[in-house]
Amino acid sequence: MDDEDDLPGIELPVPDPGEPLATPDTRSGFVALAGRPNAGKSTLTNALVGAKIAITSDKPQTTRRAIRGVLTRGDAQLVLVDLPGVQRPLDSLTGRMQRRVQSEVRExxxxxxxxxGEEGVGPGDRWIARQLADASAGGRLPVxxxxxxxxxxxxxxxxxxxMAASELDVAEDVFPISARTGKGVDALLDHLVQLLPRGPxxxxEDERTDQPRHVLLAELIREQVLRRTFQEVPHAVEVAVEEVERPKDDLHVVVANAWVETPSQKGILIGAGGKMIRNVGTAARKxxxxxxxTRVHLDLQVKVRRNWRSDETLLDRLEID
Incomplete structure (x- = not known):
């Protein structure tokens, strides 16, 4: 991987000074989860938060936005920022993803x-560790x-x-965990809490994520596409929820578009006789x-927009910062 230039950070949300949410005796802070694609960051975020706020799959680029999960435990609140997997930017989409990683880590x-753990420590992990070491220079950022x-x-x-993780020389504390089973997660959580600064x-306390509802619903639909498609299609698909209505107390109507880049990708996603898109829709509806x-009626259409991953206007519309 090539080193990237530093980019300006972003402003993070701060509590309204007129309505404090906790006392000064509390601890709170942002914990940025960095790592290569498929390291299990989203699974770990969901496990810590105790709710599904980030989709998971075995495909790279599953996480495209910085997703914040909120965990409040006693007098501590962790804001877990599930970041896209660190990789070399190939287009506007992945460029935005990596800039978001950099800015979130800095803040x-x-x-x-x-x-x-299955793959061991590789060159990509060592590259990320060097970036974190630079960010933690002077002890500003615990890793x-x-x-x-x-x-x-x-x-x-x-x-x-x-042992290989310890030799990265970026952190004194290394925890073996399984985000899937929960093994070691409590010990990791206890340690993270102790590193948080004091503050409101x-x-x-009952909030689990700051993710807009329409984005979360779109991600849940995209997750089902990722689980059923292969090769280039998963990377070329993005889902946008256009409308959510509730005509009855026990029914929501969700209108969504699945964007792909070529007619051939559209054909794959629709499938022979519409079988693939029906399967995606059935699983997504659940x-x-x-x-x-409530019950859900899902109206899911597949549309082509060539080179959308380099289309700045569409990326803005999809809220991929």
Whole structure:
């Protein structure tokens, strides 16, 4: 990977000084989850928050936005920022993703480097560790490492990976965890809480994410596309929810578009006789019903927009910063 120039950070939400959400005795802060694609950052975010706020799949580029999950426990509130996997920018989409990673890490209170225990420590992990080391120069940014997916490897491989993680020389604390089973997650959480600065809560205690509802619903639909398509199609698909109505107390109507870049991709996503898009719609509807708490009628259309990943106007519309 090539080093990228520093870019200006973004302003993070701050509590309304007229309506404090907690006392000064509380701890609160932003924890940025960095790592390569498929390290399990989204699964870990969901496990810590205790709710599904980030979609998961085995495809790279699953996470395209910085997704904030809110965990309030006693007198501490962690705002977990699930970041896109760090990779070389190839187009406007991935360029935006990487700029967001950089800005969020710079503004974080703690950085959590998530490693894929199945794959071990590779060049990409070492590159990310160097960036975090630069950001933590002078002790400004505490860095913690979590070696994920240890439930899938034996004890010997776990020990080797933990030793390799320690040799990255970016963090004193390395935790073996399984975001999928919960193994080691409580110990990691306890440690992160201790690293938070003292300050008022950023969000109400019952809030789980600041993600707009229409974005979360669109992501739940895209997740089902990712789980059923292969090769280039998953990377070329984005979903936008255009309308959400509630004509009855027990029914939501969701209108959404699935954008692809070529007619051939559209054909694959629709499938022979419409079979693929029906399967996607059926599975997505179940996820939407779980999220909305009512029956859902999903109107899902597939549309072509060539080179949308380099279309700045559409990326703005899709709210991919």
């Amino acid at each position: 974080a209170d703690v950085a959590l480097l998530v490693l894929n 913690v490492i979590a070696v994920n997916k240890v439930d899938r490897i034996d004890r010997e491989r776990t020990i080797r990976t933990l 809560f950023y969000f109400p 996820e939407l019903e779980r999220e909305l708490g």
